[in-house]
Amino acid sequence: MLLKNGNIIITPSGIPYDSLKEEDLVICDQNGNVVSGKQKPSSELKMHITIYKNRHDIRAVIHTHSLYASVASSTLKEVPIITEDAAMVLGNKIKVTNYKSPGTQDLANEVSRCLKDTNATIIANHGQVGIGQTMEEALFASIMCEKTSKIYILNQI
Ligand SMILES: [Zn+2]
Incomplete structure (x- = not known):
């Protein structure tokens, strides 16, 4: 925060x-x-700092390795938004970053690039990040990212 x-x-x-x-x-x-x-x-301090430097409108960052976002992170290039609640905070899709090594400035820059115009992104082969003006908003963005990933993946079965 x-x-x-x-x-x-x-x-x-x-x-x-x-x-x-x-x-x-x-x-x-x-x-x-x-x-x-x-x-x-x-170990992802650089990622948090870089997001704050590039998004002056937010004050909270939540990074998780939640299961369905992690599944999406290993197989998909983006996840389409499916439900209305997710669309309100994430727009029409969730981007998946290009792969970068954990803890690096390269990862920090890539995640920050994908968060330019949305409040959550999936980190390739890693997890996800949700952001917001408050911890509650960042948590909601992360939950919507996880929920969207779960619905999309379960719809493929
Ligand atoms: Zn991580």
Whole structure:
């Protein structure tokens, strides 16, 4: 989440979400330097920073490896929007990025390119990202990305 002073709160690397505590969160500046926190920031810190730098209208980024978006990420170039609720936040399709290695600036740039005009994208052979003005909006975009991927994949069976 982007703070008013330009710093970023991000989850740590290597701690399972179900055991995550508030004190495990890490605050970084926009150059990736840790400002406070005892843990190492997420290995996708560059991706989060680059999205915030390119989308000044959003303040929250959620990156997941949710199952159906991950399936879509390994086989598809895009996923068409199927339901009205997803269309309201994601437009008419979800793009799948070109493959880039995890944790790299190349991945950060590619994800950011695909988020130029929408609030979610699927990361090739990896997972997905949802963004919004609030954590709730970013979560909703991620849920709509997962739901759309699931419906599309189940419709193929
Ligand atoms: Zn990831």
